[in-house]
Amino acid sequence: MQYYHNIVTEKSWEELHKLTALSEFILIGGWATYLYTKALKSKDIDILITYDKLQTLSQNYAMFKNERLKKYEAVKGVVQIDIYLPHFSEIGIPVEVLLQQPNSIEGFTLLQPDYLLTLKIYTLGQRGRTAKGQKDFLDIISLVQSGICNLQKVKNLLAEYRMNFGLSMFTNLLKETSEIPELDINTHQLSKTRKSLLLDLI
Numbered sequence: 532m533q534y535y536h537n538i539v540t541e542k543s544w545e546e547l548h549k550l551t552a553l554s555e556f557i558l559i560g561g562w563a564t565y566l567y568t569k570a571l572k573s574k575d576i577d578i579l580i581t582y583d584k585l586q587t588l589s590q591n592y593a594m595f596k597n598e599r600l601k602k603y604e605a606v607k608g609v610v611q612i613d614i615y616l617p618h619f620s621e622i623g624i625p626v627e628v629l630l631q632q633p634n635s636i637e638g639f640t641l642l643q644p645d646y647l648l649t650l651k652i653y654t655l656g657q658r659g660r661t662a663k664g665q666k667d668f669l670d671i672i673s674l675v676q677s678g679i680c681n682l683q684k685v686k687n688l689l690a691e692y693r694m695n696f697g698l699s700m701f702t703n704l705l706k707e708t709s710e711i712p713e714l715d716i717n718t719h720q721l722s723k724t725r726k727s728l729l730l731d732l733i
Contacts, residue, residue: 539609540572546610547576547639554587556580556640557633559650560613561670563641570673570714571666576612579626579642585616623653624692644679649688655704656697668704669713675728676714682731702733 547562557580558566561573580588585603588594592605592612601621603614617627624646632643641647651671658664674680689698705725710718 539574542608543574543576543610544572546607546612550576550578550588550612551639553591554580554584556584557630557642558639559615559629559642559647561666563639563647564651564670564674566636566639566641567644567647567679568670568673568677570677571669573666574610576610577615578612579615579629581630582616585614588614623650623694623697624688644674645681645684645688648674648680648685649692649694652685652689652697652701653692653694654697656694656700659700660704664700668701668708669711671701672711672716672724673714675732676716676724682728686732698733702729705729 543562547558550556556578558576558578560575560577561571562576564570565572585594588605592607594614595604597604601615601619603616605612605614615622615626617625617630620626622629629642629646629650632646633640634643635641642650648671651667651674655664655667655671658667675682689695705728708721710716710721716724
């Protein structure tokens, strides 16, 4: 099942390929989750990048520095690119630490899955019960269901970077949810996942 309109995700996917040809970066967010899980596609592109590579992108995109949200933004049609930089952006874990955790998949450089899941939980804590927060919740479940994450390591990262608020939000949503049709997860399947998560992560 699609979470966003197919036309929007197709344009975003095309732009992601163009972006990859222009510069080196680490992909995070919804598209990184999709490449690991093949579950839900994304509409925005979220990347970690160094300042020298930012200069390359600025030659191809109109850039806006968002001081409030501590990121740079570029827009191409319906696609928004959120760009996070070391010693500037605040996304739960320092970007300079995250840049040391790359993982190559299908020609893309992604954030290592344990760190990606940790960031998703942090972001859910920031967004809460919004449409984007719901997408974060679904991405968290899809990453857990994929079996690629070490939940003990994720638990340690959440504790190290003091993300209890994100974990609390996730726990509340998990307890309130009976099924997840977007991921084809029925009540019985979610019950098993919930028990495992409450034991291993919470």
